[in-house]
Amino acid sequence: MELKELLTYLVNYEMDIQANPEITSIEMDSRKAGEGCLFVCMEGLLFDGHDFAEAVAKNGAAAILAEKDIDVNIPVIKVKNTKKALAVLADAFYGHPSQKLHLIGITGTNGKTTTSHLIEKVLRDAGKSTGMIGTIEMKIKDQSFKVANTTPDSLFLQNAFYQMTEQKVEAAVMEVSSHALVQGRVWGCDFNIAVFTNLTQDHLDYHKNMEEYQYAKSLLFSQMGNTYNKSDRKVAVLNNDDPASKMFERVTSAQVISYGIDNDSDVRATNITIGSQGTSFSLQTPVGSRDVTLKLIGKFSVYNVLAATTACLLSGLDLDQILTSLKDVTGVSGRFEPVIAGQDYTVIVDYAHTPDSLENVLRTIKEFATGKITAIVGCGGDRDKTKRPLMAGIAANLADHAIFTSDNPRTEDPLQILKDMEEGVDEGNYVTIPDRKKAIEYAVEQASANDVILIAGKGHETYQIIGKDILDFDDRIVAREAIKAVKK
Ligand SMILES: CC(=O)N[C@H]1[C@@H](OP(=O)(O)OP(=O)(O)OC[C@H]2O[C@@H](n3ccc(=O)[nH]c3=O)[C@H](O)[C@@H]2O)O[C@H](CO)[C@@H](O)[C@@H]1O[C@H](C)C(=O)N[C@@H](C)C(=O)N[C@H](CCC(=O)O)C(=O)O
Numbered sequence: 001m002e003l004k005e006l007l008t009y010l011v012n013y014e015m016d017i018q019a020n021p022e023i024t025s026i027e028m029d030s031r032k033a034g035e036g037c038l039f040v041c042m043e044g045l046l047f048d049g050h051d052f053a054e055a056v057a058k059n060g061a062a063a064i065l066a067e068k069d070i071d072v073n074i075p076v077i078k079v080k081n082t083k084k085a086l087a088v089l090a091d092a093f094y095g096h097p098s099q100k101l102h103l104i105g106i107t108g109t110n111g112k113t114t115t116s117h118l119i120e121k122v123l124r125d126a127g128k129s130t131g132m133i134g135t136i137e138m139k140i141k142d143q144s145f146k147v148a149n150t151t152p153d154s155l156f157l158q159n160a161f162y163q164m165t166e167q168k169v170e171a172a173v174m175e176v177s178s179h180a181l182v183q184g185r186v187w188g189c190d191f192n193i194a195v196f197t198n199l200t201q202d203h204l205d206y207h208k209n210m211e212e213y214q215y216a217k218s219l220l221f222s223q224m225g226n227t228y229n230k231s232d233r234k235v236a237v238l239n240n241d242d243p244a245s246k247m248f249e250r251v252t253s254a255q256v257i258s259y260g261i262d263n264d265s266d267v268r269a270t271n272i273t274i275g276s277q278g279t280s281f282s283l284q285t286p287v288g289s290r291d292v293t294l295k296l297i298g299k300f301s302v303y304n305v306l307a308a309t310t311a312c313l314l315s316g317l318d319l320d321q322i323l324t325s326l327k328d329v330t331g332v333s334g335r336f337e338p339v340i341a342g343q344d345y346t347v348i349v350d351y352a353h354t355p356d357s358l359e360n361v362l363r364t365i366k367e368f369a370t371g372k373i374t375a376i377v378g379c380g381g382d383r384d385k386t387k388r389p390l391m392a393g394i395a396a397n398l399a400d401h402a403i404f405t406s407d408n409p410r411t412e413d414p415l416q417i418l419k420d421m422e423e424g425v426d427e428g429n430y431v432t433i434p435d436r437k438k439a440i441e442y443a444v445e446q447a448s449a450n451d452v453i454l455i456a457g458k459g460h461e462t463y464q465i466i467g468k469d470i471l472d473f474d475d476r477i478v479a480r481e482a483i484k485a486v487k488k
């Protein structure tokens with residue numbers, strides 16, 4: 001695309017050298033900026049993209065988009081906000097790809113990954129070609145790609161949508177994190193359906209307080225378009241049992257459909273029975289009622305299923321088809337995932353890394369456990385410190401034995417993180433074993449028949465971040481090996 005054509009999408013800019021080079025790509029990372037690109041300078045927390053402008057110009061970049069004056073011999077386009085300009089230009093450069101997709105965005109503190117996987121499965125079973133972007137991976141049909149963030153930046157996203165449209169993907173489902181909403185990573189995404197799971201404490205290191213965190217989540221609903229064409233309608237799917245939904249309803253011009261358990265809702269589950277092998281309930285929807293039995297466990301899973309069912313109904317699928325697809329889902333990688341190695345007790349690996357998710361998972365286990373419950377819990381470094389004592393308190397109160405250990409300490413001192421956790425618990429109510437492998441081995445050595453061991457926090461992760469090192473670590477493998485070692 002020619003630079004001047006691309007710039008017609010911006011309403012306000014200054015340009016020093018009047019030239020019209022062909023722009024062959026847009027880049028925001030100097031390490032990827034080659035010949036013919038438009039390099040967008042972004043000021044981040046760790047780096048300032050403007051500092052790399054000279055180097056990328058020398059490397060053959062065609063033009064630079066910046067907020068500051070830059071002295072180079074290629075055109076510099078100056079704008080007030082490069083982040084906003086990047087979102088606008090990436091969307092234009094790739095031909096507005098999200099408008100060509102049926103795009104479903106999911107936000108909320110917990111349940112985003114699970115709900116998006118449920119939706120993707122149902123859509124695929126119904127014969128739709130799908131794309132998915134989230135914590136575990138990005139998928140285009142059957143192909144899987146690594147992602148650095150749960151919700152990638154606008155440039156990555158628009159490129160991903162473009163690749164999806166090239167491969168004839170019809171529907172894409174993506175997690176939308178609060179960081180992404182604040183940082184404008186999803187500016188330019190034309191969501192057809194936006195789903196809210198729930199809002200409880202997390203990320204207060206970044207958002208500072210719950211009001212700001214809720215405001216961040218609301219941005220998904222306030223940025224939905226307001227076209228009311230049947231083929232391109234916008235719908236907000238809100239959890240009626242979560243008070244934040246009232247605010248989201250106020251800020252959106254989209255139509256709203258509610259789901260819930262405790263409060264009367266458009267899509268509702270009642271008479272819920274939770275067992276160790278599955279969950280059953282009565283489902284009411286605007287298109288009929290059904291008795292549902294699932295292999296997924298816990299009340300929180302019912303919420304995810306209600307959200308997924310609603311999004312799929314709005315995507316034009318048949319209720320019975322949706323429920324048939326959901327019936328055989330056993331779970332999502334690292335979410336309430338059992339480790340089975342011939343032992344006579346239960347070991348569950350779960351991604352609970354917030355107070356609310358930990359509480360939900362432990363309460364669910366208590367509903368079916370007949371033996372003692374051990375919770376192995378840690379908290380991530382360089383993340384919300386205020387959730388540490390809360391998570392420790394929940395583990396100590398709800399489990400029979402709490403073992404505090406390291407999650408991903410990142411650049412923090414692991415022992416200090418554990419001390420922060422211990423603040424939330426009375427002495428003697430727990431043991432602390434900083435080495436995660438040793439903590440898991442200890443729990444397995446102590447286990448008796450019918451006990452349940454919950455290994456929380458890292459779920460699908462196959463690494464542990466200690467300092468700047470990313471070391472191989474998979475709770476499921478470590479647990480399996482520990483079980484086998486004890487049996488020998
Ligand atoms: C705190 C935070 O959110 N940071 C995000 C932010 O990075 P940043 O602003 O610090 O960027 P930076 O690294 O300083 O770089 C600034 C600019 O210089 C450029 N640069 C940098 C180095 C270089 O050599 N050359 C160069 O051109 C960079 O490409 C960038 O354009 O923008 C980046 C691009 O979008 C993100 O990848 C990055 O996420 C970091 C890795 C991160 O850990 N984020 C977490 C907190 C996060 O976003 N988590 C949520 C999930 C949360 C949940 O559980 O709900 C997520 O969506 O992943």
Ligand SMILES: Nc1ncnc2c1ncn2[C@@H]1O[C@H](COP(=O)(O)OP(=O)(O)OP(=O)(O)O)[C@@H](O)[C@H]1O
Pocket residue numbers: 108109110111112113114115135150175197198300301303304334335336350351352353356357358360361459
């Ligand atoms: N609807 C829910 N409500 C509360 N807790 C949930 C819910 N769904 C899942 N959980 C718990 O939260 C954990 C994380 O679930 P999931 O990965 O689906 O959430 P997420 O929102 O994608 O998290 P992240 O912000 O890390 O991407 C699960 O392992 C489970 O313990």
Ligand SMILES: N[C@H](CCC[C@H](N)C(=O)O)C(=O)O
Pocket residue numbers: 150353379380381383407408457458461
């Ligand atoms: N998306 C979350 C994941 C946390 C997972 C947990 N294992 C940790 O490292 O804290 C975050 O980046 O805060």
Ligand SMILES: [Mg+2]
Pocket residue numbers: 112113114134135136150175
């Ligand atoms: Mg996720």
